[in-house]
Amino acid sequence: MDLKYSKASPVLTDPAPMDKSRLGIRGLLPCAQSGPSFSTSVLAIPRKKPGKLDDVRSNGWLDAMKSSSPPRKKIVKDVDVEVVSDDGDITYHSWMSKYPSALNYFGQIMDGARNRRIVIFLDYDGTLSPIVDDPDRAFMSADMRSAVRNVAKYFPTAIISGRSRDKVYELVGLTELYYAGSHGMDIMFPDRRIEPTNHSGCIKSTDLLGKEVNLFQPASEFLPMIDEVFRTLVENTKDITGAKVENHKFCTSVHYRNVDEKIWPVIAQRVHDILNNYPRLRLTHGRKVLEVRPVIDWDKGKAVEFLLESLGFSNSPDVLPIYIGDDRTDEDAFKVLRSESRGYGIIVSAVPKESNAFFSLKDTSEVKEFLEALVKMKEQDDL
């Protein structure tokens, strides 16, 4: 597909047909050719009559929604954190032969790292902080923060999150890291580095400490559209108990974790109908969350490549990138690292799921252990 601008821009020119097939739209509403103008006139959309929920059932949205997070078979009530029962233990152990524990294989991973510069990429939700019901309360523990801080002393470390860059920075609170928000569509990297050769469009800015930095925001033209669709989604889900819409600047998400499962078809249909008016936006599935993103050729995998290049680590056999993440959006990064055996993806999961990662960790406490082991190894000067 042609790029709209120069080779540098990830914005795709003719998104409409691609959009439709990705969304599985069956022409529920007349489809605007170029999306709505940025006005408030689209804030209220006509509601579907009850019983007309065939689109989201037939296009796979509902199935994807149901399988989008580990089953909550047992919930530890007062901790408010997902815990999966032992039922799937046998399957889990056989899955682990395909995705062995990064802790058990730590020695082998370190052997591969000998004489190579390790670069660490970390997802936030489900990786550094446990999955909880309220996205505003997804805090990382002090121990985890200290593990990440120590890792960053020895290895270049970046956080790549679906949240807005400001929000994830606020949650992590460490200035010594690199941050990419909005699924990699908002990357801040140091000024002293060279702009990656294949990309233009970096802008100069200052970080919260007043330091000069570069920003790469490949979806900046979508800002008003995302803002508009965010407000539309808020308006059209406000009557659904438990629904929550978040604005991540270059993408927006609709949470249904706290919505009664019987109402999932309704929330899915509302989002579907709204997206039908925005052919330049697409939907991806996260953990009990519908994520609305621009149709651009950019994802967490591209962000990893971009950061490696902008930090001066691109295409070097002396570099070993390690990416730790837990959800479907992290698969793009795992794929990049798997290709040409560039590095290691580590999936965080307590249940079996297909992945492009090489290794696995069961939960956030194992992530912390892995990070601590890296630091210990470095402190013993074994790397």
Ligand SMILES: O=P(O)(O)OC[C@H]1O[C@H](O[C@H]2O[C@H](CO)[C@@H](O)[C@H](O)[C@H]2O)[C@H](O)[C@@H](O)[C@@H]1O
């Ligand atoms: O890329 P990430 O950093 O993993 O962000 C992905 C999404 O994470 C958040 O939602 C998820 O975590 C919440 C808190 O534990 C949980 O309540 C929700 O069900 C999960 O989907 C965040 O709120 C989303 O906006 C991110 O897209």
